[in-house]
Structure formats: C-alpha cells, structure tokens
Amino acid sequence: MAATRITLERDPSVARAIAADPSSACESDLTAAPWSFDAAPGYGPGSSSADPFPAAAPVQGEIPAEYRDASDAELHERIRAARTTLGERVVVLGHFYQRDEIVQHADYVGDSFQLARAATEHPDAEAIVFCGVHFMAETADILSGAGQNVILPHLGAGCSMADMATIDEVEECWEQLEDVLGPLDKEDEDGLVPVIPVTYMNSSAAIKGFVGRNGGIVCTSSNARTVLEWAFARGRRVLFFPDQHLGRNIAKAMGVPLGLMPMWNPRQPLGGSTAGELEDSRVILWHGFCSVHRRFTTAQIDKARAEHPGVRVIVHPECPMAVVDAADESGSTDVIRRAIEGATEPTTFAIGTEINLVQRLAAQHPQHTIFCLDPVVCPCSTMYRIHPAYLAWVLEELVAGRTVNRIGVAPDVAVPARVALDRMLAATP
Secondary structure, eight states: OBBBBBOOOOOOHHHHHHHHGGBSSSSSGGOGGGGGTTTSOOOOSTTTTSSSSTSSSSSOOOOOOHHSSHHHHHHHHHHHEEEEEGGGGGEEEEESSSHHHHHOOOOEEOOOHHHHHHSSTTTTSSEEEESSHHHHOOOOHHHSSSSSSOOOOOOOOOTTTGGGGGGHHHHHHHHHHHHHHHOOOOOTSOOOOOOOOEEEEESSSSHHHHHHTTTTTEEOOOTHHHHHHHTTTTBSEEEESHHHHHHHHHHHTTTOGGGGEEEEEESSSSGGGHHHHHHHHSSEESSOOOOOOOGOOOHHHHHHHHHTTTEEEOOOOTTTTTHHHHHEEEOHHHHHHHHHHHHOOOOOOEEEOHHHHHHHHHHHOTTSSSEEEEEEEEETTTTTGGOOOHHHHHHHHTTTTOOOOOOOHHHHHHHHHHHHHHHHHHHOO
C-alpha cells in the first residue's frame, strides 16, 4: 500500500501534551528543545535514552540561532515558503512516528516500507528530505537515483534497535555459525543452504549489504511472514536480526516451536547457545529490541479490558510475545491504521505502538475512542529529535543552493544492499 498524504483536522501534538503535563512523560527533558541535547552524544530523552549509544554514531551540529530562536508560527511559514520556492525539486517524506508539527509538511506519510517505495517514485526530484531516522535515509539513498540527494534533517536521529547489531558483530556471528554448521553457501541434498540471513528494515546499510552478499533479504513488519517463507524455501534455518520480538512473533505464528529459536547474544561465545542448539534451530534470534514497543505489558492490556469492556486491542509485532499473544490483533503501523479506518461502527481501540501515531489516529477518527496502552507519554527518542527548526534549516539551505546533512551510502555497500532491498520489495504479502 502506498504512503499517503495526511491532513490533520486538529492538532494532537505530543509536544503540547507533554508541555501541559510534564509529569505524565517518561522524562521531563522531553519538554526541552531538541538542540539542547545536540552537543552530547546519546539518543536524547524518550524511550531509548537508557540504551547504549555507539561511539561512532553521527551527532548533529548546532544549527543557526535564527532557527533555534524562531517561533513555531515563523518556522512553519518559513518551511511553507521554502517548499513553494523549491516546488517539485524536493520531496518530503514523513514517518508515522514523527511529530505532527513535521507530518503536516510531508508529501507522503507512511511506515518505513511505504516510504522506501515513495523514495523510488520521484526520480526527477533533486532532493529527498527524509523525516525519519538514519537507517531509513540510508535506504532511500540506496533506492533513489544517482543524481538525487537524500537529506536527514537531524543527524542524531538514529535508531537504538538498529545500533544493536553492528556489521562487525554480524560478521563474527556468521563466522561462528560456519564453524558449527559448515560452509554456509553449500547446498544440501534438498538444495537448501545451512542458514539464510534476514535483517529487519531497522538496520544499517552495512548490515543490508552483508545480507545481500550472503543470499539474504530485508523484511518489514508488514511482509515478515512472506520473507520468512522465502527464506525457509532456500535455507534450513534463518538468522534474524536485529529485533528478537518481531522474529519470534512471526515465526511462532508460522508454527516454529519456541525451543527451536535460540537467542544470539553477540557478547557471548556461540551467542550463548550450544552447538547442538544451533544445529537444531530453525530461527536464530538476535538479542535486539525496540525500546518503544518493549514498554507495553500484559498488565496494560488487562487494565484496558477491565476499564473498557469490548475494547479492541491491537499491538505492533515488535512488542514482546506475551503482549502480542494477549492482544486481539498485531500488525505493522499501517495495519493498525487500516484497522481503525475500516471500523464501520464506533469502537474503542487500545493501541500498542508509538504515541505520536496513536494520538494522530485519535484526532483523525473522533467517532472512535482510541488510546495508547502505555499511559505514560514516552515517544521514540530519535524520531522526536526532528523539530520544525531542523526542517526549515535544511530546506532553506536547499533554496540557497547548499545541501546539508546529506546521507550517502558507498557503492560497495549500496550495490549488495540494493539486492537485498529489491528482494524485500518483491516479497509482497
């Protein structure tokens, strides 16, 4: 399904909700401007603030004071003026989890899969401004044309889940698996190789390149089952990274026993498993997770059911298995959105995903009662780093003939990564 333009009938801004009641937020620092945290390495306040931060991760430099000091109204006017001047020379993509202050300026709004497709649909645009996180901008650069520039408004908008699997760790894992399973490119009597690598979209370009070089594929939360079917048709087992919960939930739904899904901890020999456990495995799960979706619990679902009889609970498959099992449904951000849009009668929905999307859906569908399972407002730390000041800055730099915050992927990585991404785009559920 294509990414879409979303029109907001009223402003359900998470930023305003936090400002009105900072005690309801996971961190009081969420009320501060994001440039307050640019000088120090880290994900910033929000759900990922406690996650380990890679030393080599990009850090956003200070933007000019004129943007930091501008009012909200001035920033929005400057963004609109720059968009008018640039016209079709620029395309702005916005992820579902972005602030509403950003989404209102996006040409397309969607999940990472939809926006990856949108990046390929405007070959004549000189620039693609990706209001998302770093791995998404890398993917757009890989899929876009040679003459196009992909821009990430805030270089510190990374992803702690993606950072939980580094290229060095994955290559070391691959070597250890080869010691246990033999040559990993050798087919057996059934034409299957010992293991197929599958990486979630939430991973670096280097990881996607590794997967492409080793016969693997990229998946999204919307096509993960189709991708695993593709992988099982080619290999005895799957190495799935970096999100353990998505891999476990999808494989379990496909009938893979939990006992055949050992965890790979990159800080332990053989990932913390025995050679026998790896030989018997069907899916080897990487020790990674999403800090937003790990916040959801079965106790929250129990509370929602007690307080709202008949509530329809839908959660993202990055949530822990017990949460997915306790929910009525699970699915990608777009699946959640379409479920709400498709409800013909007034319905109460309890949603287990990022708060910006949940509040936006509640604003767009006032005929329903829609609330987030987590009562504490705790947005994705890195998505939250992109503020209208950064968007105004990168757009006005384009007007002036300068490109800042360009995200580029080297050809030796981009070429095999494109192979893995093309396989993903072809794996339509």
